[in-house]
Amino acid sequence: MTMVTASEAAAEIEKLLGLHPKGFDLSLDRITRLLTALGDPHLKLPPVIHVAGTNGKGSVTAFCRSILEAQGLSVHVHTSPHLVNWHERYRLGVAGGRGQFVEDAVLADAVRRVADANGGEKITVFEILTAVTFVLFSEHPADVAIIEVGLGGRFDATNVMPHPAVSVIMPISLDHQAYLGDRVELIAAEKAGIMKRGTPVVIGYQSEEAARDVLIETAERLGCPYAAYGQDFMAHEEYGRLVYQDEFGLADLPLPRLPGRHQYGNAAAAIRTVKAAGFTISDHALEMGLVRVEWPGRLQRLTDGALLRLAPRGSEIWVDGGHNPGAGQVIAETMANFEEREARPLFLITGMINTKDPIGYFEPFGGLAERVFTVPIRGSDAGLDPVALAEDAARAGLEAAPLLTVADALAEIGNITAEDSVPPRILIGGSLYLVGDVLADNGTPPT
Incomplete structure (x- = not known):
């Protein structure tokens, strides 16, 4: 690794x-x-x-x-x-x-x-x-x-x-x-x-x-x-x-x-x-x-690594550093296209910094994401508090809950996913800083 x-x-x-x-x-x-x-x-x-x-x-x-x-x-x-x-x-x-x-x-x-x-x-x-x-x-x-x-x-x-x-x-x-x-x-x-x-x-x-x-x-x-x-x-x-x-x-x-x-x-x-x-x-x-072409951290699928092994078996995990309403729109459209091709429940694990527009980012996922788990951005004094971010997701019409880490969010998704159900699709994003932490923790930094 x-x-x-x-x-x-x-x-x-x-x-x-x-x-x-x-x-x-x-x-x-x-x-x-x-x-x-x-x-x-x-x-x-x-x-x-x-x-x-x-x-x-x-x-x-x-x-x-x-x-x-x-x-x-x-x-x-x-x-x-x-x-x-x-x-x-x-x-x-x-x-x-x-x-x-x-x-x-x-x-x-x-x-x-x-x-x-x-x-x-x-x-x-x-x-x-x-x-x-x-x-x-x-x-x-x-x-x-x-x-x-x-x-x-x-x-x-x-x-x-x-x-x-x-x-x-x-x-x-x-x-x-x-x-x-x-x-x-x-x-x-x-x-x-x-x-x-x-x-x-x-x-x-x-x-x-x-x-x-x-x-x-x-x-x-x-x-x-x-x-x-x-x-x-x-x-x-x-x-x-x-x-x-x-x-x-x-x-x-x-x-x-x-x-x-x-x-x-x-x-x-x-x-x-x-x-x-x-x-x-x-x-x-x-x-x-x-x-x-390669562009790490932008709709990048994790195919191996430590975090992937924490998710429910068969999960599809994507990471993307898009962090504004325009990015939210195109990412949500891509997730919708994935859903048309292969239906899976979609969960978001999101962290953002305080200069962004969280509600504008979350709104395109309305009716698409089953639940949002908000997390802090490690080592950043500009990261949004997960509680406040969850409230913003709720204002955008999404069910949301704050957690302490991405690993906690993956575990919670596992807790609510039945063993005989369709494995989930998980999108981790909202900040390039969060994606960087995820790639580091997963043992798959860009090369």
Whole structure:
């Protein structure tokens, strides 16, 4: 069983967490100053795919990486937050192969160098870790780098690259309202801030017309050649295959490995993105990219591990870090599709942090989930109290009860599941932090 191990890099980052704020202070001044001291590594990167969005940015990043690697290209990838280990934020490309998480000693050295260059000045830890991204990606050769925005876009620490190969904006919905605004058009304007004049833009599926309008208007104002889902490219299922279409033609492809119909739009955005970035991709690479794609902690099924053995025999356990109403909607739709294919009673084990909208997350599960068990998020001072979270689930029309741990919830599901009944389907989610704890406890961290 894989275990989380002590790490030199983690120790260095923990030192920084004691010196600098953990939260967000959106500005580009501090990161720009630090990058200047480091010799401007953000100007020495391979072609960059820069990805923003409320939901789906991790999935489109995973699809882009999988497609490009299937084409034989080496791909650096930066994502955040991590689930179990800090190293997950930095995947370094390997020529002709699958990129690997940065080695511990290499990460520790980069963190120390960046911290030394900062010289004790005021800065957030995310900004330091973003500077580490640029240092690592500039010092290790690769064909392309995919860099995911942390929060928002305009003032996110990643938004210092003057000329990305393509800027990608995935679905936008309400989240982080305290930082980005309380209307989708305000959030869209913040995320549109990653667009650079004249640089290609890909706009993923937008359920909110107001957000879509802001993104298109911004691209047009900046003279960006853009492609918008539903207008310039699209995808749909037909006879168990994914049919992708854009101005270049049609592609008949296998369905994506990632479950959920919402992944069709994410896969389509990735295909259009790698084209917009200037890469020539074979049909074979597209096919392999869709069937090999991996994105841990997002509708990931647990097939082995310590927690699985605590559930009723034959249980189907899924984990997903989606944590806002938009994510709740697509996750509930996927669970409903699973129910159509194979009926099982659905139980939710949910933990959330206090900046989210629990009722908005829970509402799509009305009439679908039999019961919700709410749990704390271990080691987080921002976690919602399980009692309060259960009350929110009840307000959304769900039967709910608070418990102390995920293991307790699995045991309780076992207590109420008769031995001769259909084994349950269990969804553990509501927070990437909770999913990280679950994958660690299960002995199956991302690799």
